[in-house]
Amino acid sequence: MTRLNSTLVRTSLPGVVVALVLWVITIVRWDAARYATQEMDALWQSAGIDHLRDDPLGTLSVLHIQPPGMNALFALDLAVTPGSHALILGLNLVVMLATIVLIVDVLRRWGAARIVATGAGVAYALLPSTVIYSQWVYSVSIIAFLCIAAIWGVSLFKTRPTAGAIVSSAAIALAVLIRPSFTVPLALVWIAFWAVVLLRRKGERYLGGVAGLVVIAAALVGVQVHYLTSFGLPAMSSWTGENLAKALQVSQSLNVTDAARNEIAASPCRAQMLDAYEEGALNRWDWQAFRGLPACAELPSLEARGVAAWDSPVKGSSTEGNFVYSERLVASREWTQMMTTIVRHDPWQLLRMAFTTDYGPRSSGLGLYLSPAEDYPFVQQIRDAHPLAIPLGLWSLLFAPLAWSLVIFGVVAAMLRKDRALRTSPVFWSAVALSTYHLGVNILLEYSENMRYRAEIDAVLLTAAALVIASIQRRVRT
Numbered sequence: 001m002t003r004l005n006s007t008l009v010r011t012s013l014p015g016v017v018v019a020l021v022l023w024v025i026t027i028v029r030w031d032a033a034r035y036a037t038q039e040m041d042a043l044w045q046s047a048g049i050d051h052l053r054d055d056p057l058g059t060l061s062v063l064h065i066q067p068p069g070m071n072a073l074f075a076l077d078l079a080v081t082p083g084s085h086a087l088i089l090g091l092n093l094v095v096m097l098a099t100i101v102l103i104v105d106v107l108r109r110w111g112a113a114r115i116v117a118t119g120a121g122v123a124y125a126l127l128p129s130t131v132i133y134s135q136w137v138y139s140v141s142i143i144a145f146l147c148i149a150a151i152w153g154v155s156l157f158k159t160r161p162t163a164g165a166i167v168s169s170a171a172i173a174l175a176v177l178i179r180p181s182f183t184v185p186l187a188l189v190w191i192a193f194w195a196v197v198l199l200r201r202k203g204e205r206y207l208g209g210v211a212g213l214v215v216i217a218a219a220l221v222g223v224q225v226h227y228l229t230s231f232g233l234p235a236m237s238s239w240t241g242e243n244l245a246k247a248l249q250v251s252q253s254l255n256v257t258d259a260a261r262n263e264i265a266a267s268p269c270r271a272q273m274l275d276a277y278e279e280g281a282l283n284r285w286d287w288q289a290f291r292g293l294p295a296c297a298e299l300p301s302l303e304a305r306g307v308a309a310w311d312s313p314v315k316g317s318s319t320e321g322n323f324v325y326s327e328r329l330v331a332s333r334e335w336t337q338m339m340t341t342i343v344r345h346d347p348w349q350l351l352r353m354a355f356t357t358d359y360g361p362r363s364s365g366l367g368l369y370l371s372p373a374e375d376y377p378f379v380q381q382i383r384d385a386h387p388l389a390i391p392l393g394l395w396s397l398l399f400a401p402l403a404w405s406l407v408i409f410g411v412v413a414a415m416l417r418k419d420r421a422l423r424t425s426p427v428f429w430s431a432v433a434l435s436t437y438h439l440g441v442n443i444l445l446e447y448s449e450n451m452r453y454r455a456e457i458d459a460v461l462l463t464a465a466a467l468v469i470a471s472i473q474r475r476v477r478t
Helices: 002-027 032-042 049-054 056-061 069-080 086-110 114-126 128-134 140-156 161-176 184-199 204-231 240-250 258-264 268-278 287-291 326-345 348-355 365-369 377-385 393-415 426-445 450-454 458-477
Strands: none
Touching: 002 086, 002 114, 002 128, 002 377, 032 049, 032 086, 032 377, 049 056, 049 069, 056 069, 069 086, 086 114, 086 128, 086 140, 086 426, 086 458, 114 128, 114 393, 114 458, 128 140, 128 377, 128 393, 140 161, 140 426, 140 458, 161 184, 161 204, 184 204, 240 326, 240 348, 240 426, 258 268, 258 326, 268 326, 287 326, 348 365, 348 426, 365 426, 365 450, 393 426, 393 458, 426 450, 426 458
């Protein structure tokens, strides 16, 4: 074990040093604490500084726009380091460095050559988005860590089955509690798979691991039941309808069939919404404009709960709009119903958005997903402070297309039985499965922020690509 740890340190150190040096240079070149304070109030996904500081538990209990994880982290940071935000910035630094270590360790455990494992760690550190997103007070770096931790748990399974299954499942479960694109069904399928694998080993020593998996699944289901009973939501976000409305309209892929119009016409409120939406007169998240529609004004409001985040249209003493406000949930339900009807009658519009638009395939959901992850307006200040963001821009531009090309090549080689090492590797297939899930969900249900979303899976995608390179290198040597 000592020798393994020593090897891991030597193999991962170059990537860790590169990332740490770039992180330090970047953070001294801009005011991260000030921007963190601004973002905690301005981010739509945040319940707001006043609400999270003054009544954290109450605020989390009425949070319907997002899973509770990120706002819980904001509340903890505001309680411990409210001025410097050292807790959340420090956590992002730690998970960024830990992500590099886990990439390297997964490859070493698989049997990749040291140069491949070390190179993968350095390659991840040199992606500008790695450092940039670690200094933005959001969940990107944390999700990237949890995703690679899920794959690391798979690599651990061979020698420590119970620990591997629990680590992998817990990582996916935590991702579900932070990012709505990671869903409860995904986690339950993931957990169930490992529970079956452990049960097939037919040893009493594995029953504890199965019990642990049951606890993780039960906790997730419990949180989901809260969203269902408190807000009527089958997912941990009320923004499904608004997100679809934005994505399809901005991508110019929206198609409302006659059948959809007829069904929507049965609801006076949704009928008026559709007219205003198509005319560009109804912003998806504007609850006041929604209530300005005569039929929608007649919908009953939700009862006050004595929690400021639920009862107030603004975030405490600030003038920022509060997206947890109960009136927004009323509107969100109607948006979800309307957009579900539209998409159900023509699901192909999701594929048109994903693969081509009126602007061409480069502006499709997939095109944005494969573009440089740091091409996102809310991290512009951090990108400007990153010392190598411009010279490393070519690497950032090439990374995703190159990585996916390698992964596809590896999948084909494995399926044609030309690459036994990959074909029989649960690490490779779990990395491919998680990367494919992430790609599918984001290009089919999202649009304009896809480059930012992809940064969440870059570590897993890079690991899968590196496994293909390691397999090719092994075959060449033999």
